[in-house]
Amino acid sequence: MDIDFTLETPLNKLVEKEPTYKDFFTAFNIATLTESRTFTEMLSIMSESFFEDNNISKDEFLQLFSDFASGISASEANLKIERLEVIAGNNKLGEPELCNLELIPGQITCVVGPTGSGKSRLLADIEWLANNDTPTKRQVLINGNAANDDLINTFEGKLIAQITQNMNFVLDIAVHDFLVLHAQSRFVENPEAVVDEVLIMANELSGEQFKADTPITCLSGGQSRALMIADVACIGQAPIVLIDEIENAGVNKKKALDLLVSKDKIVLMATHDPLLILLADKRVVIENGGMHKVIFTNNLEKDMYAELEQIDNKQQQIRDFFRKGDEVKPN
Ligand SMILES: Nc1ncnc2c1ncn2[C@@H]1O[C@H](COP(=O)(O)OP(=O)(O)OP(=O)(O)O)[C@@H](O)[C@H]1O
16 A cells, blocks of 8 residues: 555554554554544644653654555565466376466456366365376466465465355354454454445345344355355455355355455356356366366357346246246146
8 A cells, every 4th residue: 555545544444454554553542443534634633742652753653654554565565466377287188288377366267167177176276276286287376486385374374265065154153243253363343344244245145135143054055155255255355266166056146256356356266157157257168177278258258148147037037936836827
């Protein structure tokens, strides 16, 4: 974040975006949660006694804050994943793969290919940050370098989030309490507000509504995935999101993807669903376990989306008709 921008951002917003700022203000007994003034505004009205009590001049206080902000920007820059590359290894026959794959933030990439072709294997290689040490002999590079322990530790285990079809909760806890726990474990400022946001989003994404006090073990597959997507987007800090098959899951797919892209995540999704494929920026085609080619979604394909969406809506209506127990009867 640019220092001038930081100085002109309301303190409560600053801390919401980067909780580490709270440490600075807490050290000077300044409450940030309700402080809607910017640092510059606050500095202009600070009493002489504040500087006397803290044994610091106004200029020194400004310099100290600027140094602190620069430190945070530097660590943000280090943490930023600019690109993830999968360097080709071998297909199932031991032959060299035909292409590499590059993923960048804010872009959706689909993994397509017949059943058993190796789509999940590609996701698994990324999840494991493969380094010639998986059956495919692929190598995953982050910002051009092989992932080492330092990088993995920098992200404190939150580099990659995975959302899969067979994800189930085992903890006996209400949705709201589960989200608060997660938000607190990530040191999210004002967890209650963020949790409310996640609940609203999850319900928007989910076909069937659920409440804050619903036990997570009672959520349907579609509701669980909707909750996880909203959680990954708003609370989880993982910059890379791997999705294995969210089709037929009662999730509003377009909204879910829009949400993840709006948070500048790298999104890689294995799917057979043409709607999701057309929503993506590009797709990697897997054949016999190998990356075969990368295709960018062209304008003709993008135009097909509206047509396919209508067919999909129709199918959804028919599905709902039968799900509600209706019957087709002669007139
Ligand atoms: N390049 C490879 N080298 C060796 N084994 C591979 C390779 N790619 C995939 N496999 C293996 O092939 C099997 C099928 O792959 P995978 O489960 O990834 O297929 P899939 O495309 O996800 O299938 P589905 O569409 O049914 O989910 C797995 O055991 C996987 O480990």
